[in-house]
Amino acid sequence: MSRYFYATIPYETVTDVEAAVRNMKDTLDNKPTTWCVVKPMINPKTIVLPTGDVIGWETGDPLNDTQIKALSDADTVYNVYAIQGGDNFTEVKEKDVSTKVNDMRKFYANWASVESYYDSQNNTHTNVTNEDMSGYV
Numbered sequence: 001m002s003r004y005f006y007a008t009i010p011y012e013t014v015t016d017v018e019a020a021v022r023n024m025k026d027t028l029d030n031k032p033t034t035w036c037v038v039k040p041m042i043n044p045k046t047i048v049l050p051t052g053d054v055i056g057w058e059t060g061d062p063l064n065d066t067q068i069k070a071l072s073d074a075d076t077v078y079n080v081y082a083i084q085g086g087d088n089f090t091e092v093k094e095k096d097v098s099t100k101v102n103d104m105r106k107f108y109a110n111w112a113s114v115e116s117y118y119d120s121q122n123n124t125h126t127n128v129t130n131e132d133m134s135g136y137v
Helices: 014-030 067-068 094-114
Strands: 005-006 008-010 034-048 052-059 077-082 088-093 114-119 124-127
Touching: 005 014, 008 014, 014 094, 014 114, 034 094, 052 077, 077 094, 088 094
Parallel strands: none
Antiparallel strands: 005 008, 005 114, 034 052, 034 077, 077 088, 114 124
């Protein structure tokens, strides 16, 4: 039976946990598709309703990690939603996507408790020491 748990995953040794912490740091820095999905909103259509007209959108294919990290301030709008946490934002301007992605990253990092691991033998939580994870929570 595994003794240590980090980000909900069991590990046998502290060395294994430390390797997982390094991987998590890389994930949080470089892999936003771990915690969110970003899709361009395309082909707007006006939908006429008795209460007033609304704009409906189709969504394009999800962006990959590299595309998300390269967004700038173009006129494109996006749907941004969290894999963990339930946030779902529509018609987000490209210049605002990174803020939403970073907010979702913080929620994910807190959910995963990236600053500590659990020792099931001693029933204690211990802060990780091999990487500074405080900037993510």
